[in-house]
Amino acid sequence: MEKIFNGQVALVTGGSFGIGRATAIAFAKRGASVVIADLIEDAEQVTMKEIAAMGGKAIFVPCDVSKAADIATLIDKTFSTYGRLDFAFNNAGIEGISAATHECTQENWEKVLAVNLTGVWLCMKHELSHMQRRGKGAIVNCASVAGLIGFPNLGAYVASKHAVIGLTKTAALENAKQGIRINAVCPGVIRTPMVDRITGRDKVAEQRFIEMEPVGRFGEPEEVAEAVVWLCSDAASFVTGHSLTVDGGWLAS
Numbered sequence: 001m002e003k004i005f006n007g008q009v010a011l012v013t014g015g016s017f018g019i020g021r022a023t024a025i026a027f028a029k030r031g032a033s034v035v036i037a038d039l040i041e042d043a044e045q046v047t048m049k050e051i052a053a054m055g056g057k058a059i060f061v062p063c064d065v066s067k068a069a070d071i072a073t074l075i076d077k078t079f080s081t082y083g084r085l086d087f088a089f090n091n092a093g094i095e096g097i098s099a100a101t102h103e104c105t106q107e108n109w110e111k112v113l114a115v116n117l118t119g120v121w122l123c124m125k126h127e128l129s130h131m132q133r134r135g136k137g138a139i140v141n142c143a144s145v146a147g148l149i150g151f152p153n154l155g156a157y158v159a160s161k162h163a164v165i166g167l168t169k170t171a172a173l174e175n176a177k178q179g180i181r182i183n184a185v186c187p188g189v190i191r192t193p194m195v196d197r198i199t200g201r202d203k204v205a206e207q208r209f210i211e212m213e214p215v216g217r218f219g220e221p222e223e224v225a226e227a228v229v230w231l232c233s234d235a236a237s238f239v240t241g242h243s244l245t246v247d248g249g250w251l252a253s
């Protein structure tokens with residue numbers, strides 16, 4: 001694979017598992033040095049080992065994206081290790097507890113918004129101040145098809161993902177003349193630990209999700225990762241403020 005990101009640095013939040021893991025590996029395959037930030041360090045260190053096996057460079061930084069101090073430390077660690085930041089995939093997110101709007105607890109509401117929305121904002125706040133100094137950079141925020149349509153019993157999640165899209169558009173406009181592009185991806189149903197938690201790996205529950213997908217299957221984390229690296233690449237040089245569905249055609253139906 002062509003090393004289009006040689007000498008450049010990519011930060012991926014939520015990089016221990018799922019879509020974040022696949023994206024960290026996709027950046028490394030193209031020659032980027034990677035910073036993996038996550039609440040949990042995968043005990044088997046799959047992401048780190050895969051990157052090392054391909055001769056790539058990666059560091060792990062423990063971090064809760066909803067905590068301002070953790071994000072400040074994360075960015076400091078990125079600069080003390082690699083001295084630059086070119087790309088960021090603000091991906092860490094949680095599904096929260098399924099409940100109708102009137103039954104959602106304040107605790108669930110605040111937790112989901114803190115990770116999915118405040119986390120993305122805090123990451124961008126710190127990433128942008130460095131990218132603005134260099135006049136260059138690309139950020140991708142992880143939204144969801146739930147950022148574009150409603151889902152019963154997922155009010156906090158849906159609200160957080162709609163807000164991520166609004167924030168992405170706003171930050172993209174603010175930075176459009178400064179050489180920094182900011183986009184979002186909106187995955188459909190992707191086979192990750194998050195979806196395994198939701199379905200309990202129950203075949204009937206999985207089938208219900210598969211039926212929502214016009215292509216008739218789950219997406220794979222690598223298929224979202226490819227969209228993220230494209231959005232960060234020079235091939236997407238005129239793309240900013242966009243929310244790209246990677247959803248097997250779901251929203252076309």
Ligand SMILES: NC(=O)c1ccc[n+]([C@@H]2O[C@H](COP(=O)([O-])OP(=O)(O)OC[C@H]3O[C@@H](n4cnc5c(N)ncnc54)[C@H](O)[C@@H]3O)[C@@H](O)[C@H]2O)c1
Pocket residue numbers: 013014015016017018019020037038039040063064065066091092093094095115142143144145186187188189190191192193194195
């Ligand atoms: N899987 C899907 O079908 C799907 C669909 C649409 C959008 N998404 C979004 O994609 C992103 C990744 O989802 P996934 O399916 O890979 O989930 P996942 O649960 O499989 O992985 C999420 C990762 O984020 C980390 N994380 C969770 N809370 C964190 C925090 N506070 N600080 C730092 N790291 C934290 C987890 O440890 C994990 O490594 C999320 O934003 C999710 O909302 C997923």
